[in-house]
Amino acid sequence: MQPASSADPYFPVVRPPPCESLRWQRRGGITGPMVHLSARTVAALDALARVIVPELDAADGDSWRRFHAVIDEALGDRPPRLRRQFAVFLGLVHVLAVARHGRPFARLAPEQQAALLMWLQDRAPSLLRKGFWGLKTLVFMGYYAQGEVAATLGYAPSFSGNERLHA
Amino acid sequence: MREERADVVIIGSGAGGGTVAKALAPLCREGARIVVLEWGPRLADEEFATPAAGRELTMARKLYVEAGGVLNAERTMTLAFGRGYGGSTVVYTGTSLIIPQATLARWGVPGLSWEDIARRSRIYMQENNVHFLDEDALNDNNTLFRDACEKLGYRVEQFPINVKGCKGSSLCNLGCPNAAKQGTNRVQLPAAEREGVEVITNCKALRIGEREVIARVANAPFGLPSPWPEGDVRVTARAVVVAAGAVNSPALLLRSRLPVSLPALGRYFTAHPALILVGEHERPITNFYGHPKSFYCDHFAETHGFLLETCMYFPFTTAKNLIGFGAEHSELMRRMDRMQMILVLAIDPALAENRVTVGPDGEPIVHYRFTDGVLDSLLESMKVSARIFFAAGARRVHAPAGERFFIEASEVDRLDERITRRRLVPGRISISSAHLMGGCRMGSDRETSVTDSWGQVHGVPWLFVADASLFPRAAEINPYITIMALADRVAERVRAYLEGARPS
Numbered sequence: 001m002q003p004a005s006s007a008d009p010y011f012p013v014v015r016p017p018p019c020e021s022l023r024w025q026r027r028g029g030i031t032g033p034m035v036h037l038s039a040r041t042v043a044a045l046d047a048l049a050r051v052i053v054p055e056l057d058a059a060d061g062d063s064w065r066r067f068h069a070v071i072d073e074a075l076g077d078r079p080p081r082l083r084r085q086f087a088v089f090l091g092l093v094h095v096l097a098v099a100r101h102g103r104p105f106a107r108l109a110p111e112q113q114a115a116l117l118m119w120l121q122d123r124a125p126s127l128l129r130k131g132f133w134g135l136k137t138l139v140f141m142g143y144y145a146q147g148e149v150a151a152t153l154g155y156a157p158s159f160s161g162n163e164r165l166h167a
Numbered sequence: 168m169r170e171e172r173a174d175v176v177i178i179g180s181g182a183g184g185g186t187v188a189k190a191l192a193p194l195c196r197e198g199a200r201i202v203v204l205e206w207g208p209r210l211a212d213e214e215f216a217t218p219a220a221g222r223e224l225t226m227a228r229k230l231y232v233e234a235g236g237v238l239n240a241e242r243t244m245t246l247a248f249g250r251g252y253g254g255s256t257v258v259y260t261g262t263s264l265i266i267p268q269a270t271l272a273r274w275g276v277p278g279l280s281w282e283d284i285a286r287r288s289r290i291y292m293q294e295n296n297v298h299f300l301d302e303d304a305l306n307d308n309n310t311l312f313r314d315a316c317e318k319l320g321y322r323v324e325q326f327p328i329n330v331k332g333c334k335g336s337s338l339c340n341l342g343c344p345n346a347a348k349q350g351t352n353r354v355q356l357p358a359a360e361r362e363g364v365e366v367i368t369n370c371k372a373l374r375i376g377e378r379e380v381i382a383r384v385a386n387a388p389f390g391l392p393s394p395w396p397e398g399d400v401r402v403t404a405r406a407v408v409v410a411a412g413a414v415n416s417p418a419l420l421l422r423s424r425l426p427v428s429l430p431a432l433g434r435y436f437t438a439h440p441a442l443i444l445v446g447e448h449e450r451p452i453t454n455f456y457g458h459p460k461s462f463y464c465d466h467f468a469e470t471h472g473f474l475l476e477t478c479m480y481f482p483f484t485t486a487k488n489l490i491g492f493g494a495e496h497s498e499l500m501r502r503m504d505r506m507q508m509i510l511v512l513a514i515d516p517a518l519a520e521n522r523v524t525v526g527p528d529g530e531p532i533v534h535y536r537f538t539d540g541v542l543d544s545l546l547e548s549m550k551v552s553a554r555i556f557f558a559a560g561a562r563r564v565h566a567p568a569g570e571r572f573f574i575e576a577s578e579v580d581r582l583d584e585r586i587t588r589r590r591l592v593p594g595r596i597s598i599s600s601a602h603l604m605g606g607c608r609m610g611s612d613r614e615t616s617v618t619d620s621w622g623q624v625h626g627v628p629w630l631f632v633a634d635a636s637l638f639p640r641a642a643e644i645n646p647y648i649t650i651m652a653l654a655d656r657v658a659e660r661v662r663a664y665l666e667g668a669r670p671s
Contacts, residue, residue, distance in 0.1 A: 051492065051493060052492040052493065052496075053492070053496075053497060054493060054494055054497055055497060070224065074234075077228075077233065077234065114493060117492060117493075121490070121491075121492075121595060122590075122592075122595065126594055129592070129594045129595055130242045130243070130594040133242075133594060133595065133597070134242075136487065136492060137236075137487045140483055140486040140487045141224070141483050141487070143486075144482040144483040144485075144486045144500065145221070145223050145224045145482065145483040146221065147218065147221020147222075148221070149482065150221065150482060152501060153482055153500055153501055153502075153503045153504075154451070154501065154502055154503045154504035154505070155455060155481075155482055155503040155504065156455075156504075157219040157336065157337060157338065157455050157456075158219060158336065158456065159216075159219060159334060159336045159338075159344045159345060160334045160335070160336070161306075161334065161335035161336050161337050161455065161456030161457050162304060162333070162334050162335030162456065162457060163334075163335075164453070164456045165303070165304070165306055165335065165453050165456050165457050166303070
């Protein structure tokens with residue numbers, strides 16, 4: 001059987017090496033919590049995620065492991081090109097923070113972090129804006145798709161919802 | 168390569184393919200072999216019973232192409248469509264409407280009458296147990312919308328839906344866990360199989376040749392295995408019916424070497440671009456209990472080009488549709504039990520430049536740009552939705568094009584300042600589509616259409632299309648029943664063709 005498109009999660013896909021190609025990502029030199037992002041890139045992701053979903057600041061190790069696992073799986077479903085673009089975008093946020101404030105994103109004051117992300121969301125050039133939308137989507141997926149989070153949201157679905165309509 | 172011979176090959180098992188399969192099934196009694204090739208797997212019933220909390224991603228990966236996150240080429244719209252035994256009928260909410268006469272008139276397809284479409288639509292509505300839910304089966308999310316629309320003088324109607332034994336899980340879009348939704352996986356396909364139609368799952372059509380389909384069987388890591396062994400297979404047939412949906416039907420025809428030139432193939436793609444708005448109430452309301460989609464408002468369809476529908480989504484889907492992040496976003500998300508939701512859908516024009524193409528790998532690429540008219544419709548729809556929320560008693564509203572994350576009830580008279588075009592920027596807001604239409608449009612002019620009014624491809628008499636890609640323009644309503652009605656017509660033409668064609 002010929003190998004099918006690597007973009008299709010249904011077909012067996014050989015997982016690529018964990019680190020992406022950008023040199024600055026390799027400086028970390030240690031294995032991280034995700035297969036598809038280097039440890040350094042994961043650190044950048046986590047710093048952004050804490051601002052996007054403040055609950056992650058107080059999350060325990062299990063919650064973070066689930067967060068990373070969900071995003072890792074989603075990245076694994078995407079072609080290598082998109083994974084690279086995502087890693088590049090995370091790097092660009094780092095560069096923007098340094099260019100604007102002289103410090104990496106993780107070391108900015110909370111209001112500076114929020115302002116930078118708000119700029120990315122509302123006023124950045126189209127490519128960056130879409131990149132931020134993609135980042136938010138992945139972060140929200142990593143957090144809100146966890147079943148363990150549902151109760152904290154007041155979300156308690158039931159297969160027999162009609163029984164609870166007039167309870 | 169394995170070889171199989173059939174009389175009819177149907178590609179796709181959703182609203183279109185499932186309907187054709189059942190309509191042609193009586194031919195099996197006369198010795199015909201009818202085969203349905205379905206790309207995705209058939210899920211066992213117990214797979215639909217994945218626990219409710221946390222099932223969002225699990226079921227999305229099993230039931231949707233790319234887990235419901237296909238992006239257009241411009242990365243400004245998310246396309247959600249199903250894959251598997253039953254296609255998108257497994258994942259939609261089951262609302263079943265007959266296409267309005269005015270809409271069909273706008274379609275302007277010679278030989279296509281509303282009376283005929285309405286008649287066929289009613290057949291399938293009856294077959295699928297389409298009916299109105301009783302009042303006591305309606306939740307607050309729905310009745311608040313209805314009552315507010317009535318208070319504001321907006322025309323509001325109840326959706327008839329195709330369910331039998333609905334228990335109100337509100338999980339329709341993740342596959343009904345109670346086997347209540349009457350999609351083709353519950354009605355048409357089993358009926359067709361009882362008559363001898365073979366449904367070959369995990370089988371992707373790669374390309375179409377002269378009266379043949381080259382396909383590949385590869386079992387998904389979930390669901391039931393394909394009845395055929397894995398590997399490539401050539402299926403020769405007297406007639407081929409393509410019903411792979413508005414993204415994959417044009418793509419399949421584009422990567423196949425058809426013997427005719429079809430300039431309109433892939434073009435005139437429409438999508439009913441949609442947004443979600445959320446109103447927050449002071450107290451918990453019933454929203455994720457009960458059927459999620461009971462009412463719609465078409466009051467502004469003719470004047471402003473949009474529809475409003477009730478809806479209720481899941482945590483991740485809700486989170487990604489709120490435009491913002493941080494404390495305010497989290498604050499609203501923690502109140503899912505107080506959320507009232509409205510889905511707004513713009514009625515988009517059919518433009519030649521909005522189209523499906525194929526990449527070097529033969530996979531579809533959807534090129535879609537929003538017109539100013541569509542953005543204007545979405546903008547106005549958000550203001551109307553906000554008025555509905557406040558009339559329903561919501562304390563504040565989140566609108567994707569809001570100047571701030573929340574719009575307070577006290578600002579109801581200042582919506583023009585609070586919801587603005589400058590915030591309605593593709594790529595910033597989450598626009599999605601689950602109504603994918605066009606790409607193989609019907610018509611009489613071979614320059615601007617792909618099939619005639621019976622779904623027969625121009626110049627290729629053995630090749631038919633039977634899904635929403637036939638739509639020459641947007642349906643302006645949920646397209647499901649219209650797809651079935653058109654597919655029923657296509658089946659009739661296929662039968663006539665087989666009876667008139669020479670044996671192969």
